[in-house]
Amino acid sequence: MAEAAVDAAREYAVKTLDVKKEYVMGKQTLMALKGVSIEIKTGEYISIMGPSGSGKSTLFNMIGGLDKPSGGKVYIDEVDISGLDAFELAWLRCRKIGYIFQTFNLIPVMTALENCTLPMVFAGMSSQDAMDKAADLLALVGLGDRIRHKPLELSGGQQQRVACARALANDPAIILADEPTGNLDLKTGKEIIALLRRLNKEKGVTIISATHDLKMLDVSDRIIWIRDGRVDKIERRSDLDLEVGSLEGEEA
Amino acid sequence: MPVDAKTQAGIRRQIKLPNREAVKIALRSVRIRIWRSCITMAGIVLAIAFLTSVLTSGVVAKSIQQTAGGATAEGGDASIQIWLTAISLLVCVVGITNAMLMSVTERYREIGTMKCLGALDWFVVKLFLIEAGVLGLVGSLVGALLGFVAGLLAGMSQYDHVLSSLNWGSALLRLVLAVLIGAGLTVVGAVYPARRAGRMPPADAMRTEI
Ligand SMILES: Nc1ncnc2c1ncn2[C@@H]1O[C@H](COP(=O)(O)OP(=O)(O)OP(=O)(O)O)[C@@H](O)[C@H]1O
Ligand SMILES: [Mg+2]
Numbered sequence: 001m002a003e004a005a006v007d008a009a010r011e012y013a014v015k016t017l018d019v020k021k022e023y024v025m026g027k028q029t030l031m032a033l034k035g036v037s038i039e040i041k042t043g044e045y046i047s048i049m050g051p052s053g054s055g056k057s058t059l060f061n062m063i064g065g066l067d068k069p070s071g072g073k074v075y076i077d078e079v080d081i082s083g084l085d086a087f088e089l090a091w092l093r094c095r096k097i098g099y100i101f102q103t104f105n106l107i108p109v110m111t112a113l114e115n116c117t118l119p120m121v122f123a124g125m126s127s128q129d130a131m132d133k134a135a136d137l138l139a140l141v142g143l144g145d146r147i148r149h150k151p152l153e154l155s156g157g158q159q160q161r162v163a164c165a166r167a168l169a170n171d172p173a174i175i176l177a178d179e180p181t182g183n184l185d186l187k188t189g190k191e192i193i194a195l196l197r198r199l200n201k202e203k204g205v206t207i208i209s210a211t212h213d214l215k216m217l218d219v220s221d222r223i224i225w226i227r228d229g230r231v232d233k234i235e236r237r238s239d240l241d242l243e244v245g246s247l248e249g250e251e252a
Numbered sequence: 253m254p255v256d257a258k259t260q261a262g263i264r265r266q267i268k269l270p271n272r273e274a275v276k277i278a279l280r281s282v283r284i285r286i287w288r289s290c291i292t293m294a295g296i297v298l299a300i301a302f303l304t305s306v307l308t309s310g311v312v313a314k315s316i317q318q319t320a321g322g323a324t325a326e327g328g329d330a331s332i333q334i335w336l337t338a339i340s341l342l343v344c345v346v347g348i349t350n351a352m353l354m355s356v357t358e359r360y361r362e363i364g365t366m367k368c369l370g371a372l373d374w375f376v377v378k379l380f381l382i383e384a385g386v387l388g389l390v391g392s393l394v395g396a397l398l399g400f401v402a403g404l405l406a407g408m409s410q411y412d413h414v415l416s417s418l419n420w421g422s423a424l425l426r427l428v429l430a431v432l433i434g435a436g437l438t439v440v441g442a443v444y445p446a447r448r449a450g451r452m453p454p455a456d457a458m459r460t461e462i
Contacts, residue, residue: 094370
């Protein structure tokens with residue numbers, strides 16, 4: 001295939017260079033990331049796998065510009081984000097990256113619709129347009145009949161879908177999804193994966209997703225394994241196909 | 253008012269929070285947390301009521317003395333008045349700052365989330381200032397009225413003809429002053445925690461639990 005040539009032509013959407021993160025708790029310090037270097041090309045669909053506590057969410061925070069690394073560099077579209085000012089960083093978070101958080105992080109006093117509208121309001125969209133688009137997005141994730149509910153009136157899976165819809169609000173170029181299917185039943189999980197896959201294929205959105213979901217691995221271009229704050233191995237899906245059987249055995 | 257950053261690749265980079273949206277969000281968060289808002293406001297009401305009642309009884313005493321013709325204000329009384337006013341101001345500052353600190357810190361998570369979605373630091377500050385302004389104004393108005401009535405009642409229990417001899421102009425002036433102090437302090441009390449929350453990296457803000 002000419003895949004290699006195409007790959008070479010694409011620029012990196014995300015690149016990290018020896019990223020370290022240290023959490024200081026009193027006298028103890030904990031190295032959550034011990035030097036992670038990864039390169040993700042524009043339009044790739046990446047799954048990040050690793051045991052609980054291995055540093056996946058921490059890495060997402062670094063890539064998304066939500067926290068500062070203790071060492072190393074993060075590049076988004078070849079730009080070192082530590083050099084961005086507050087405004088550019090806010091722009092990046094608002095327009096460029098869509099986050100789906102492991103803990104959803106919906107604003108509890110706002111309805112599903114208002115939650116989805118917020119990023120668009122920040123992006124300068126008129127209130128009416130934003131509401132229309134938010135309603136469409138919620139319908140897309142199958143919550144068309146729940147748009148006036150507050151997060152606490154929704155189930156975990158429904159909250160997760162609101163978080164998905166919100167992440168799509170400003171048509172981001174990169175979606176960072178931390179266990180986007182963790183709380184979903186098989187069917188809804190498949191729908192969300194299909195949705196992400198469609199965005200990836202049709203609009204060239206770069207998807208980076210932490211997951212334990214084998215269905216998710218199946219659609220990803222590469223899988224990055226993180227263990228104990230380090231990159232353990234990186235596999236193409238074609239290499240992985242042979243191993244899914246053994247993987248299932250391991251997880252069971 | 254849009255803020256423009258460096259344009260890159262011809263894209264006009266805009267991040268904004270229009271005033272109308274800000275007021276809408278702030279009012280909604282007051283309304284939805286109405287109990288919490290009432291408790292915050294209760295702190296403001298009490299502080300301002302105390303201040304106003306002290307100020308009002310000062311005016312009452314002065315008015316009575318003036319109509320009685322005796323300009324012989326007793327020195328001891330005057331210094332007690334000043335002392336009481338100073339203490340009431342202090343109570344006011346502490347009460348209001350505390351109320352605002354609490355209402356901001358318990359919402360770090362929400363603030364962090366907003367920042368993840370692209371809110372600039374000053375969006376957060378703006379939202380909280382509007383919210384604080386509303387709470388402060390309503391709380392101070394209620395407090396000033398309560399304090400005024402309390403001051404008058406206290407005066408009536410001490411003197412006759414309080415209402416007829418009262419210097420209304422001077423009493424109203426103090427009422428307005430108390431409302432301004434209350435609203436002002438509330439906003440000032442919210443600035444510090446809101447700015448601190450606004451400056452936190454969003455990941456930290458989202459994790460902070462109190
Ligand atoms: N703010 C923090 N303060 C202190 N330690 C932290 C903080 N955030 C994460 N850690 C620690 O860093 C390590 C990595 O955490 P992280 O949340 O990135 O794991 P994870 O791979 O996302 O796990 P999971 O699959 O359970 O979500 C853990 O040991 C965790 O205890
Ligand atoms: Mg995690």
